[in-house]
Amino acid sequence: MSPPRLSVGCCAVGDPDEIAALHAASADYLELPVARALMVSDRDFETLGARLAAAKLAVPAANVFLPPHLMVVGPAADPELLAAYASSAAERAERLGIQVLVFGSGGSRTAPPEFSRERALQQLEAFLRVVQAEAGRRGMSLAIEPLESEVTNLLNTVRETAAFVRERNLAGVGVLADLWHMEREGEDLEALTDAADLLRHTHVAAAGRLAPGQAEDRIEDFLRSLLELGYRGACSIECRWRDFAAEVPAAVARLRSAASAAGWERPPGFSRR
Secondary structure, eight states: OOOOOOEEEEEOOOOHHHHHHHHHTTOSEEEEEIIIIISSOHHHHHHHHHHHHHHTOEEEEEEOOSOTTSOSSSTTOOHHHHHHHHHHHHHHHHHTTOOEEEEOOGGGGOOOTTSOHHHHHHHHHHHHHHHHHHHHTTTOEEEEOOOOTTTOSSOOSHHHHHHHHHHTTOTTEEEEEEHHHHHHTTOOTTHHHHTGGGEEEEEEOOGGGOOTTSSOOOHHHHHHHHHHTTOOSEEEEOOOOSSHHHHHHHHHHHHHHHHHHHTOOOOTTOOOO
16 A cells, blocks of 8 residues: 655745745645634635635645634633634634644633633633534534643643543544644654544644754654554644745755655655755
8 A cells, every 4th residue: 555645734824925935835735824814804804715716725724723812711711702703713714625723822821820720721621612613513623732831831742732632521622743842842752652543733843943944853753653653634834934935945845855755655746855
């Protein structure tokens, strides 16, 4: 049996220049930020939809689910407001053909120092159930993105997040593995094994969170582990772009080269360099 092909994409806001650059780089898809790209005026959203349709660029995943001011945990959390936001966001995501909603949003899930951690986790659980219900009835899945401890004080590692999903019996909720955040938390790749059945999506970046091809990385090891665990999802480049149009071709090529070296199928016409 031939190995599977890794679908390669980039996180970006979807402006015309970015879409043109993604096409030039032969990326498979675009990963949009929900808060910035989808939750805009009706007119701007329609413009985005038309732009994506014209470009025939897939958008299978969307990250940055919440703006930082919309709190999920702590005394400022407003369940009714969050539920209304989740419903609108899921409806718009469905219209764009998005399949995976990524919940990272570190600022929104940072509990105040004096606030009960258990209470914060209960609030987080309740919110995730609401989002999963909205996503599930539209044929989408929800993936929690573990974020480094400098970004949030809740769910910092793949292991911790997988355990949270299982202990809370969050049916239908999955986990995203971001190589950059794993490395920042000192988490080894064996953590992927602990979460293998929950992995829904992945992100990568090079050292310094630069674009792949701009610095050293462990992407090959990461992708090899995913392949061996039976992961068949996609992988997005989520990094600090200094010049998106100039850097994205080499970044996509680096990710494809790493995938090929890790045992994934080499795309037609792709030459490993």
